Amino acid sequence: MTKIRTRIAPSPTGFLHLGTARTALYSWAYARHFGGEFVLRIEDTDVARSTQDSVDQILASMQWLGLEYDEGPIYQMQRLDRYKVVVDQMIAEGKAYYCYSTPEELDAVREAKKARGEKALYDGTWRPAPGKTLPPVPEGVKPVVRFCNPQDGDVTWNDLVKGPITISNREIDDLIIVRTDGIPTYNFAVVVDDWDMQISHVFRGDEHINNTPWQINIFNALGAALPQFGHCPVILGDDGQKLSKRRGAVSVTAYEDGGYLPEAMLNYLARLGWSHGDEELFTREQLVSWFDGTHLNKSPAQWDPAKLLWVNAQYIKQADNLRLAKLVAAQLVKLGVTLSAETIESHLPLVCALLKDRCDTTVALAAWAAKFYADVVVDAAEKAQHVTDAVKPAIAMLREKLSTTAWDKASIAAVIKEVLTANGLKMPQLAMPVRVLVVGTPQTPSLDAVLELCGQEKVIERLAKV
Structure with missing residues (x-):
């Protein structure tokens, strides 16, 4: 059996798009499932738009998601010599040729064809043919290199997602494979890369389906083994339009900043176009065990922020408290709260354990x-509603008794019970105003647990602000 080798090849012209992240995940999981290898390639031949910041963001996104690669990052701009060798060989073998048509000439040809109701394909002016006399080479015009695409027949492949797909060669023309500046175009460079890197399976978005016939024809012209292609449907946004960099999509790292856990994002992305029975939540190991390239959806998936939040909340509930504390500490810094290492290691995990069941992000948890840890500003309306004159005597008694009691949950609970009995109150009548004074909100987890973690000095101080 051929060794499974997959790849992800993002263009560093912006952040790692969620659709590309999903494709990376599928490629990674497929390689891991079959004991193969996963390659990261940076397709940076769009020199004008490629940036180092984008490269850094792509690498950071891959690291955060835990999609470790076996080779890479490999940069196309460092492979220009290799592409030139292949192009020169193709020209020598009559599989590619120089084209001197100017943009203005090409536009004129396209417009004339459109006027005749024909498909606006290249007219083959510079394509060599037996007995054909080519025009004289114009002075001062830098040529592009075009691929001699077959002019008849069909290109057919059995797509891993879509099933059999056939496109006629009459529907496509002689692709430009090298620009006038000597930089190869996407459809050519990607073939040489996949050939050299022995890529066996290519998962990518279905916007690439129309590129695939050209690529297959170039593979065949080079005598190279074809990878298997799997074209995944697009991800749609809330508006039903394709989720993209230009349509409100945010970067993968923005979700990290927004308090999402990588395992939650990985789980959600995997289910956004693939399924394993009715499983909603699963580990990375389960994904690798199950992902064999089947059960990929043929129809587009819709990005659902509410579902992602739900998934994230489930993972936060299960998360190790010390790990959560470190993530929350970083979010607290953004709120102007800086904690000591000792507090992060010992106290904050207890706070996270108490609160995590009611939070769907680490931002909310923070x-x-x-x-x-920080000063609490009590909302005047909340205070007026809950801290009434009728309950103030009970709050004063609670404050006095808490100032001398042992500071543990059981002792605090006993004092609360004593104050309730002495004042003829039920728990909500006392607990809600105490919560408002101590933490600024009438709804919290168990009051005794909240007071214990707030600390005796802080609780006594805040209860005085009736």
Whole structure:
């Protein structure tokens, strides 16, 4: 059996798009499932738009998602000599040729064809043919190199996602494979790369389907083994339009900043176009075990922020508290709250354990945790509603008794019970105003647990602000 080798090849012209991240995930999982190898390639031949910042962001996104690669990153711009060798050989063998048609001439040909109701393909002016006399080479015009695409027949492949696909060679023309500046175009460079890197399976977005016939024809012209192609449907946004860099999509790293866990994003992305029975939540190991290239959806998936939040909330509930504490500490810094290493290691994990069941991101968790460390500003309306004159005597008694009690959950609970009995109150009548004063909100987890973690000095101080 041929060794499975997959790749992801993003263009560094912006952030790592969610669709590309999903394709990377599928390529990675497929390689891992079959004990193969996963390659990262940076397709940076769009020199005008490629940036180092984009490269850095792509690498950071891959690292955050845990999509470790076996080779790479490999940069196309470092392979220009290799592409030139292949192009020169193709020209020598009559499989490619120089084209001197100017942009203005090409535009005129296209417009004339459109006027006649014909497909606006290249007219083959510079394509060599037996007995054909080519025009004289014009002075001062830098040529492009075009591929001699077959003029008859069909290109057919059995797509891993879509099934059999056939496109007639009459529907495509002689592709430009090298620009006037000597830089290869995408459809040519990607073939040489996949050939040299022995890529066996290519997962990519279905916007590439129309490129595939050209690429297959170039593979065949080079005598190279064809990879198997799998074209995944696009991801749609809330508006039903393709989710893209130009349509409101944000970067993978923005979700990290937004308090999502990488395993939650990985789980959600995997289910966004693939399924394993009715499984909604699964580990990375389960994904690798199950992902054999089948059960990929043929229809577009819709990005659902609410579902992603739900998935993230499930993973936060399961997360190790010390790990959460370190993530929350980084979010707290953004809120102006900086904690000592000792607090992050010992106290913050207890706070996270208490609060994580009610939070769907580490940002939300940090907003809650901040109440235990930063000054709390009590909303005047909340205070007026809950801290009434009728309950103030009970709050004063609670404050007095808490100032002398042992500071543990059981002792605090006993004091609360004593104050309730002495004042003839039920728990909500006392607990809600105490919560408002101590943490600024009437709804929290168990009051005794909240007070214990807030600390005796802080609780006594805040209860005085009736």
